[in-house]
Amino acid sequence: MKSVCVYCGSLSGNQIGxxxxxxxxxxxxxxxxxxxxxxxxKTGLMGALADAVLAAGGNAIGVIPxxxxxxxVGHLGLTELHVVADMHERKRKMAxxxxxxxxxxxxxxxxxxxxxVFTWAQLGYHQKPVALLNVNRFYDPLxxxxxxxxxxxxxxxxxxxxxxxxxxPLVLLERLATYKxxxxxxxxxxxxxx
Numbered sequence: 001m002k003s004v005c006v007y008c009g010s011l012s013g014n015q016i017g018x019x020x021x022x023x024x025x026x027x028x029x030x031x032x033x034x035x036x037x038x039x040x041x042k043t044g045l046m047g048a049l050a051d052a053v054l055a056a057g058g059n060a061i062g063v064i065p066x067x068x069x070x071x072x073v074g075h076l077g078l079t080e081l082h083v084v085a086d087m088h089e090r091k092r093k094m095a096x097x098x099x100x101x102x103x104x105x106x107x108x109x110x111x112x113x114x115x116x117v118f119t120w121a122q123l124g125y126h127q128k129p130v131a132l133l134n135v136n137r138f139y140d141p142l143x144x145x146x147x148x149x150x151x152x153x154x155x156x157x158x159x160x161x162x163x164x165x166x167x168x169p170l171v172l173l174e175r176l177a178t179y180k181x182x183x184x185x186x187x188x189x190x191x192x193x194x
Contacts, residue, residue, distance in 0.1 A: 026052030040064030
């Protein structure tokens, strides 16, 4: 594992602990000799994360759509900044550059990007670890909803268990480093039944 894609808020949230956790995750990435891949913004948790990586001497690689550069949101002090046409290209580029995916607290953009790579893992499009940094139990309601989804028969329990979850950045990165991908995908049981 050489790089981790991090999805997180372009706002800082209402609790000081969110920004502190983004900074701590940035420092943990550098300590583990991992590059950051993220959405390329200078604001909110995204900016705090990237600034922490850069301050610690690490590599921060941003991928940002032209629209957000035009809005003045782009972080121009990164190790690398890839400017792409749109959000679809951004997500694909970030996925290609990363060996693992982690969601820190954030809004609907964070959730959308997290669920896309989680879905890709479930379908077998990649075998990279997908994780949640559960700061201040931020993701507890989401995890409860995922469990409800499994309980109601719309998702296999197995796929919830694929998620790596912790509130401690160093512990979470260790889990990513030792992750063993599952054999098969969502449809494997149907193929073996034919």
